[in-house]
Amino acid sequence: QVQLVESGGGLVQAGGSLRLSCAASGRTFGNYVMGWFRQAPGKEREFVGAISRSGRNTYYADSVRGRFTISRDNNKNTVSLQMDSLKPEDTAVYYCAADADVVIRTSIGTYDYWGQGTQVTVSS
Numbered sequence: 001q002v003q004l005v006e007s008g009g010g011l012v013q014a015g016g017s018l019r020l021s022c023a024a025s026g027r028t029f030g031n032y033v034m035g036w037f038r039q040a041p042g043k044e045r046e047f048v049g050a051i052s053r054s055g056r057n058t059y060y061a062d063s064v065r066g067r068f069t070i071s072r073d074n075n076k077n078t079v080s081l082q083m084d085s086l087k088p089e090d091t092a093v094y095y096c097a098a099d100a101d102v103v104i105r106t107s108i109g110t111y112d113y114w115g116q117g118t119q120v121t122v123s124s
Helices: none
Strands: 004-007 010-013 018-024 033-039 046-051 058-060 068-073 078-083 092-099 118-123
Touching: 004 092, 018 033, 018 092, 018 118, 033 068, 033 078, 046 068, 046 078, 058 068, 078 092
Parallel strands: 010 118
Antiparallel strands: 004 018, 018 078, 033 046, 033 092, 046 058, 068 078, 092 118
């Protein structure tokens, strides 16, 4: 059983930066691929990016690649999403999720545990 709690959301101007954090419970954090998803009003939840269990590999959606960076600390059971050059279209509720699969997946259906979400609003 894994419990996830996101934090760090807020309001930022376009072009600015924001760093989200996700704290996980349990002693087997390193056994999970960690993903970030987001859901804007009226839209489906979409994949943002994910990091491998070791933290050595990452994968990002085309919409955020080059602007967002995921990192993790398996000793502290945390994963972070550094968001730079933010755009108004990045406005959404952001969720962290844990996937027991070995490799990175992009489908929401493959993730086993989800955080409560944190709101990110980017003003123009």
